[in-house]
Structures are given as C-alpha cells and as structure tokens.
Amino acid sequence: MVSLKDIAVKCGVSIATVSKALNNHKDISEATKELINRTAKEMGYLPNSFARALKTNKTYNLGVLFADEANNGLTHDYFNRVLNSFKEEAERKGYDITFINKHVGEKCLSYYEHAKYRGVDGIVIACINFYDPDVVELIQSDIPVVTIDHVFDNRTSVVSDNIKGMQDLVTYIYQMGHRKIAYIHGADSSVTRNRVGSFYKTCGELGLTIPDSYVQSGIYRDPESTALLTRQLLNLKERPTCILFPDDFSSIGGINTIKQYGLRIPDDISVAGYDGIFLSQFLEPKLTTIRQDTESIGRSAAEKLIAMIENPKASIIERVVVEGRILIGNSVKKQN
Amino acid sequence: MVSLKDIAVKCGVSIATVSKALNNHKDISEATKELINRTAKEMGYLPNSFARALKTNKTYNLGVLFADEANNGLTHDYFNRVLNSFKEEAERKGYDITFINKHVGEKCLSYYEHAKYRGVDGIVIACINFYDPDVVELIQSDIPVVTIDHVFDNRTSVVSDNIKGMQDLVTYIYQMGHRKIAYIHGADSSVTRNRVGSFYKTCGELGLTIPDSYVQSGIYRDPESTALLTRQLLNLKERPTCILFPDDFSSIGGINTIKQYGLRIPDDISVAGYDGIFLSQFLEPKLTTIRQDTESIGRSAAEKLIAMIENPKASIIERVVVEGRILIGNSVKKQN
DNA sequence: ATTTTTTACTTAATCGTTTGCGACAAAGTA
DNA sequence: TACTTTGTCGCAAACGATTAAGTAAAAAAT
Structure with a gap:
C-alpha cells in the first residue's frame, strides 16, 4: 500500500507536508497542495484508517448493539428496517x-x-433488555449513546410513538363501532408498557371498560402463542368484536386460528396488527395496522448520534418521538 | 485508557515483556506472566485494536458486501438470515x-x-450483481473472498443447491400427479439460471414438455408482479395445475390472486414457493416450498473465509454446495 | 573451571498518521 | 536599514502495539 511517505518522496517534500496538504491545512501553498493531491491520486493513495485512528482517536465507526429476547438478530423485521436506515444515513x-x-x-x-x-x-x-447490567454499563459510560425505543434520562433517545399509535388504532376501531376490544400484547418492555398503557387510557377516555380477560400477555413475532391466546379469546362467553395482535407478523397465527374456528374476518370478528410491515398489506384481508416509521427512526438515530460525536460540547439530551401512521386495511369492519 | 506502558511501569518490566506475556509467548517466565496478567486485569487493560492492526496488518474484521437489485439491504429476508449466521460464526x-x-x-x-x-x-x-466492475475488481484483488450463490473459478464459494432444490420440488409435484406445471421465476442471476435450468431438465427427464407460456419471468420478493403473472397463467386456455412462485414472499401475491379469481388452493390449483421462510409455514394453506439452509450457508461462508485468512498458503478453491430441504405443506394437491 | 546452552528479559525499530513548534525566506512596516 | 509579520514547509514526538535482535544471568554440558 502506498503511504504518505511514498508520496512525500515522489513530490520531494516532507511527510508532514503531504499530510497537511491532503487534509487541506491552511499552511500549505495551493501549488503544492495541487501537486500532492494529484500524485496521491495517481499513486492510488488510501489513508490507513488504523494509523489515523491511533493518532486521532476517531474511527468513523459506529457501534450497533442489538439483541432481542428471541435472539432473532438481523432477521428481526422491525430492527432490520431500523438498522437499514440507520446504516444508510451513517x-x-x-x-x-x-x-x-x-x-x-x-x-x-x-x-x-x-x-x-x-x-x-x-x-x-x-431492542434489548435495557436492564442487563452490561447495557447499563454502556449507558453510564463515556461513549456517546443513542437509545431506540427506550428512554434514559441522561441519554438521547429516539422512540416510536407507541402511545399515539395505540391511541389512533383504538380510536379508529372505536369509531368503526367496536366496543369490545381485546388486546394480545407482547412481552414486557418499554414499548409494551407504552402500548398497553395507551390502550387502557384510550379505552377509558372513550368510556370503555375492558375486562381483564380481554388483555392477554403474549410474545412478539410468535404466531403460535398468538394463535393460542386468540383461541382463548374466541372461547370467552362474551367474545370481543375486535382483537389487537402484538404485531403484524404474529397476527398471522391469530388470523389462521380465527379462520379455523370458522369465523370470517372481518365479517364475524375484526383484527388489527402493529408495525406495518410490507407483508401486512398483502394479507387477506389487508391488515389494519400502525405503520412504524422505521425509516425516520433509524435515520434520526444516526443523525443524533453523529451530531453528538461531532459536537461533543453542545450535546444536549434529546428525545425524538417518531409518529407512526395508521394503515387502514379491510380487517376491521364497521359495526352497526 | 490503560496501555501496555502503564502495566509495564506498574510491574517494573519493559513494554515488550508485557506484550509478550499477554500474548503468551514462550520466552516469559510463568511467574511474570501471572503477575502481568493479573495486573492487566486489575487495571482494566484492553488492547488497542488500531495499534495492533497497524503493526500486524490484521484487523479481525470481515467485510460484508451485499446489494440486491431492489436495494432491500438488511430487510432482504434471505440475505439477513444468511448474514445472521455468518455473523454469529464470525x-x-x-x-x-x-x-x-x-x-x-x-x-x-x-x-x-x-x-x-x-x-x-x-x-x-x-446477493449482488456479480458483473458490476467494482465487484469484479474485488474478486480479482488480493483480499480473501468468499462468494455466496455465485461461483467464480478463482474463488471459494458457498452456494445453495438450487439445482437439487428445484429438482426435488418438481419431482414431488410430479409424484403428486401434476403434469402441467408453470413457473414464475425471478430476475436473471446465477440462482435463477440454476433454478430455471433444473426446472426444464427435471421436467424433461420426467417426460414433461413445458409450453413457453408456462414459464414467466418475474421479480423476486415482489408480490405485485407475481400477482400479475399469476393472473396471466390463470387466463391461459390450458391452465396449469400447479404454479411455482419465485419465492415464498412473492407467493403471497400469487395466492391472493388465485383466491380473488375464485379458485381454491389446493383444490382447484396447486402452488409452491421457494426459500422456506418462517412465514411460509403459517400461510393458508401451509406452503410447500424448499427451505434453503441459510444457517449452514452463512456459517460455512464464515468458516471458509476465516480458514483462508488464517491459513493463506493452504488456500485451495472450494465449492461448498448446501442442500435445502423440501417442506411439504398443503398447497400441492394429489391429482387423480 | 570453562564453555555452551537455555532462560528471561530489554532495547529499539517499526507500522502510517497527525500536529505543535521551529526555521527560514519573502514581504511589509517603521 | 532594521525589525516584524506572513506564508511555507520540515522536524520530531507521539499514538499503542509487535517483534527481531541483543544481553545478562543461570543452568547445563564439557
């Protein structure tokens, strides 16, 4: 690999001059800058990132920490969308x-x-267990951190607006005439607490009282457990007229169960998902759901993180809340 | 950050000794090794990866190059499964x-x-356009490379056995009594050529002649184009009894179209997918498909790549072919 | 007892950059 | 003329590690 030294020799100047010229320092004449830049290009020079990092302590590398309970890793359909846009912005x-x-x-x-x-x-x-001591260590460390979908008071965060999302969803379902709304939610987390809280709050504000049997604790992205809980709901004496699933993906389990039960969607019972994954718009019936703006979430996280890095002193703690958008499909029927 | 120097000072030895002790060289006494390792731990020493890389020219970093035509990035459900297992092994x-x-x-x-x-x-x-000049540059470079699902004669490759996969699938469908089999394939690539070739070959060996109108050129992971082409197939005078879709995901478009057309699956027409994504087993009816062993593909790729890196001289060009496995669902009906 | 070998460690160069400081000439100022 | 300023550039130390070569003492061999 060609190094600064090689360029320096070829141009008859010192290594320092080459470095400064390439980094566009002001104490190098335009003429030599031009010469050095040209020969650097000719020789196919590439900076050595380690040497640079060693000296400057800056790597232009961002760490991504992610580990969901089910260990889906990169196959996690919400996370990989967020990460993808994070990566692009970075x-x-x-x-x-x-x-x-x-x-x-x-x-x-x-x-x-x-x-x-x-x-x-x-x-x-x-998407991680934020109470893991190893995560807490990171949160309290000297490294700039942005958290997604979880808020720490000393850290900048970007969260999907699950409160408004759930509110919009419940309100829409209410407006469609539903009064008996059940909710199979995912495993405990900030996200879940926000959604469940907003579910109860919105129902309360709309004057609905939700029996405990209507709110079931399931697992995200798990069609099987969702299927099981759906069956329980269908067996209730007073069956709900609409079921909210933990997410679009797991809703497939619920939908199948309902069909096997001999009920039609949405004629006999309505359903809704959460996430707005691409797939949801190809289900039969098209799923009513909340599309989380993963694009903005990932991009904002990258923007905020890079801003913190490049401007350490001005770093204020920010709370970015990214709203989702309701996707109205055909899975919730107008009641009369 | 604590460096070798700090440890050296504390232990009253030279930096070199510390380095060697930590790297377990044989010319350091057990006693000092023990001392150095202990104080290194006490002081919370972490090696500096840049400094090490600068000196050794080894980074313990693996590059991942991936860019599909649709720019799905990490949301690509085949790739992210492969990458996930690659990452874990790495x-x-x-x-x-x-x-x-x-x-x-x-x-x-x-x-x-x-x-x-x-x-x-x-x-x-x-998952890339392997004819992109920038990719070719990489293939011909001095950097160890493993390609996935594409074979270069000077490079080790790991490929999913699309030939056997398609053969198994077609043979199964034939054994179920189907004689009019249509195939909507994905955009041109090594993978596609193997599948299409194997489709024709297997059909030929089974004594089937497939009319040109039965083989349609579609797009991977695109339910819409698949829906369109499915409709064309349904409109044919001599309608196929079974349709193969480019992949599981796009099959959703095809399945919906068939249902909207008023046909039942598999009673009126059979279908099959390819990939064996998690979702495929939750569709109604459960999809018959080929499950590609993404787990093995990713892991093998990592193993081979790391082996090449750590044993450069012994590097022979390898061709790893990973077989898939047919998943028999309920989407292909026994004909009589 | 002397030489040789082995053991255990140190010295110092090196990887490729960056950067504060000093040097020196040309230009400006008094 | 003498001094200061400005514009260019080089020197050399530093970042934190690795490692070949050298050294001194202890152990083994003669």
Missing part, C-alpha cells in the same frame, strides 16, 4: 457500522469493553 | 463485521478501496 456521513458483541478473540468481555476495543465513536442501542 | 471466532460500501468521509470510492481503507481481513459477497 454511510452517507462517512461512518461505518460495527456490531457490538461480547467476543474478542477467544475472550468474552462486556459490551463496553468490546466497544472500547474497537474504538467506536458512538453506539446505538435497540 | 463472532464466535473473534471476528467483527464491517459493511463494505462506497463511502469514506465525503469521498466516494470503490468497494476495493473501502475494503482496503478499513483493512478487512476478508470479504464475503452475496
């Missing part, structure tokens, strides 16, 4: 991405240690 | 992952340049 700004894990060589170490080892400039944390 | 061996792109700072450069800049030890290439 790359646009010249940053690369490194996944934070607990390995380095044969050794196992903490997330913080791995992040330090790789020298990431900042970290985005998503 | 991490288990102490390697991290870096996405190769064309950015570095404000500049745009080639994949090769980006890879060199980041100093990745090797690269895995998947």
Whole structure:
C-alpha cells in the first residue's frame, strides 16, 4: 500500500507536508497542495484508517448493539428496517457500522469493553433488555449513546410513538363501532408498557371498560402463542368484536386460528396488527395496522448520534418521538 | 485508557515483556506472566485494536458486501438470515463485521478501496450483481473472498443447491400427479439460471414438455408482479395445475390472486414457493416450498473465509454446495 | 573451571498518521 | 536599514502495539 511517505518522496517534500496538504491545512501553498493531491491520486493513495485512528482517536465507526429476547438478530423485521436506515444515513456521513458483541478473540468481555476495543465513536442501542447490567454499563459510560425505543434520562433517545399509535388504532376501531376490544400484547418492555398503557387510557377516555380477560400477555413475532391466546379469546362467553395482535407478523397465527374456528374476518370478528410491515398489506384481508416509521427512526438515530460525536460540547439530551401512521386495511369492519 | 506502558511501569518490566506475556509467548517466565496478567486485569487493560492492526496488518474484521437489485439491504429476508449466521460464526471466532460500501468521509470510492481503507481481513459477497466492475475488481484483488450463490473459478464459494432444490420440488409435484406445471421465476442471476435450468431438465427427464407460456419471468420478493403473472397463467386456455412462485414472499401475491379469481388452493390449483421462510409455514394453506439452509450457508461462508485468512498458503478453491430441504405443506394437491 | 546452552528479559525499530513548534525566506512596516 | 509579520514547509514526538535482535544471568554440558 502506498503511504504518505511514498508520496512525500515522489513530490520531494516532507511527510508532514503531504499530510497537511491532503487534509487541506491552511499552511500549505495551493501549488503544492495541487501537486500532492494529484500524485496521491495517481499513486492510488488510501489513508490507513488504523494509523489515523491511533493518532486521532476517531474511527468513523459506529457501534450497533442489538439483541432481542428471541435472539432473532438481523432477521428481526422491525430492527432490520431500523438498522437499514440507520446504516444508510451513517454511510452517507462517512461512518461505518460495527456490531457490538461480547467476543474478542477467544475472550468474552462486556459490551463496553468490546466497544472500547474497537474504538467506536458512538453506539446505538435497540431492542434489548435495557436492564442487563452490561447495557447499563454502556449507558453510564463515556461513549456517546443513542437509545431506540427506550428512554434514559441522561441519554438521547429516539422512540416510536407507541402511545399515539395505540391511541389512533383504538380510536379508529372505536369509531368503526367496536366496543369490545381485546388486546394480545407482547412481552414486557418499554414499548409494551407504552402500548398497553395507551390502550387502557384510550379505552377509558372513550368510556370503555375492558375486562381483564380481554388483555392477554403474549410474545412478539410468535404466531403460535398468538394463535393460542386468540383461541382463548374466541372461547370467552362474551367474545370481543375486535382483537389487537402484538404485531403484524404474529397476527398471522391469530388470523389462521380465527379462520379455523370458522369465523370470517372481518365479517364475524375484526383484527388489527402493529408495525406495518410490507407483508401486512398483502394479507387477506389487508391488515389494519400502525405503520412504524422505521425509516425516520433509524435515520434520526444516526443523525443524533453523529451530531453528538461531532459536537461533543453542545450535546444536549434529546428525545425524538417518531409518529407512526395508521394503515387502514379491510380487517376491521364497521359495526352497526 | 490503560496501555501496555502503564502495566509495564506498574510491574517494573519493559513494554515488550508485557506484550509478550499477554500474548503468551514462550520466552516469559510463568511467574511474570501471572503477575502481568493479573495486573492487566486489575487495571482494566484492553488492547488497542488500531495499534495492533497497524503493526500486524490484521484487523479481525470481515467485510460484508451485499446489494440486491431492489436495494432491500438488511430487510432482504434471505440475505439477513444468511448474514445472521455468518455473523454469529464470525463472532464466535473473534471476528467483527464491517459493511463494505462506497463511502469514506465525503469521498466516494470503490468497494476495493473501502475494503482496503478499513483493512478487512476478508470479504464475503452475496446477493449482488456479480458483473458490476467494482465487484469484479474485488474478486480479482488480493483480499480473501468468499462468494455466496455465485461461483467464480478463482474463488471459494458457498452456494445453495438450487439445482437439487428445484429438482426435488418438481419431482414431488410430479409424484403428486401434476403434469402441467408453470413457473414464475425471478430476475436473471446465477440462482435463477440454476433454478430455471433444473426446472426444464427435471421436467424433461420426467417426460414433461413445458409450453413457453408456462414459464414467466418475474421479480423476486415482489408480490405485485407475481400477482400479475399469476393472473396471466390463470387466463391461459390450458391452465396449469400447479404454479411455482419465485419465492415464498412473492407467493403471497400469487395466492391472493388465485383466491380473488375464485379458485381454491389446493383444490382447484396447486402452488409452491421457494426459500422456506418462517412465514411460509403459517400461510393458508401451509406452503410447500424448499427451505434453503441459510444457517449452514452463512456459517460455512464464515468458516471458509476465516480458514483462508488464517491459513493463506493452504488456500485451495472450494465449492461448498448446501442442500435445502423440501417442506411439504398443503398447497400441492394429489391429482387423480 | 570453562564453555555452551537455555532462560528471561530489554532495547529499539517499526507500522502510517497527525500536529505543535521551529526555521527560514519573502514581504511589509517603521 | 532594521525589525516584524506572513506564508511555507520540515522536524520530531507521539499514538499503542509487535517483534527481531541483543544481553545478562543461570543452568547445563564439557
């Protein structure tokens, strides 16, 4: 690989001059800058990122920490959409991405240690057990951090507006004439608490009292458990007229169960999902759901993180709330 | 951050000794090794990966190059499964992952340049236009490369056995009594050519002649185009009794079209997918498909790549072919 | 007892950058 | 003329590690 030294020799100047010229310092004449830039290009020079990082302590690398309970990893359809837009925004700004894990060589170490080892400039944390001590260590560390879908008071966060999302969804269903609304929610997390809280609050404001049997604790992205709980709901004496599922994906389990039960959607019973994954718009019937704006969430997270990194002093704690949008399909029927 | 120097001072030895002790060289006494390791741990020492990389030219970083035509990125359900298992295997061996792109700072450069800049030890290439000059540059470069689902004669590759997969699928469908089999395939690629070729070959061997109108050129992971082409097939004078879709995901478009057309699956017409994504087993009816072993594909790719990196001289070109497995659902009906 | 080998460690160069400081000439100012 | 300013550029240290070569003492061999 051609280094600054090679260019320096060819141009008959010192290494320092080459470095400064390439970095466009003001104490180099335009003429030599031009010469150096030209020969650098000719020789196919590429900066050495380690050498640079070693000296400047800046890597242009962002850490991504993500681990859902089911260990879906990159196959997690919400996370990979968020990550994809995060990645695109980061790359646009010249940053690369490194996944934070607990390995380095044969050794196992903490997330913080791995992040330090790789020298990431900042970290985005998503879809994780935020009470994991290793995560807490990261949150309290000296590394810039942005969290997604969870709020810490000393950290900037980007969250999907699950409160408004659920409110919009319930309100729409109410306006369609439903009064008996059931909700199979996912495992406990900030997201779940917001959704469940908003579900109860909105129902309350609309004058609905929801029996405990209508709110079931399920698992995200698990069609099987959703199917099971759906069956329980269908067996209730007073059957709900509409069921909210944990998410679009798991709704497939619920929908199948309902059909097997001999009920038609939406004629006999209505359903709704959450997420707005691409697939949801191809289900039969087309699913009514809340489309989370994963595009904005990922992009905002990258923007905020990079802003923190590049302007450390001005870093104020920000709370970005990204609204979703209701997608009205054919899965919720107008009641009369 | 605590460095070798700090440990050296504390232990009263030279930096070199500390380095060697930590790396378990044989010319350091057990006693001092023990001392150094202990104080290193006490002081919370972490090696500096750049410094190490600068000296050794080894980063323990693997480049991932991936860009499908539709620019799905990480949301691509086949790729993200492959990548996920690649990542897990890599991490288990102490390697991290870096996405190769064309950015570095404000500049745009080639994949090769980006890879060199980041100093990745090797690269895995998947789901990409392998005729892109920038990809060819990488293939012909000095960097260890493993390709997925495409074979170059000078490079190790891991491919899903699309030939056997399609053969199994067609044979099964034939055994179920079908003689009029249509195939909506995806856009041109190695994968597509293998599948289409195997489709024709298997049909031929089974004594079937497939009219041109039965083989349609569609788009992967696109329910809409698949829906359109499905309708064309349904409108044929001599309608096929079974339709193969490009993949499970796009099959949803086809299935919906068939239902809207007033036909029942599998009673009136049979269908099959390809991929074996999780979802396919929750469709109604459960989809008959080929489950590609993404787990093995990703893992093998990581294994082969790391083997090449860690044993450069012994590197022979390998061709790993990973067989899929037919998943028999209820979407193909026994004909009489 | 002397030489050789082994053990255990140190010295110092090196990887490719960045950057504060100093040097020196040309230009400006008094 | 003498001094200061300005514009260019080089020197050299530093970042944190690795490693070949050297050294001194202890152990083994003669």
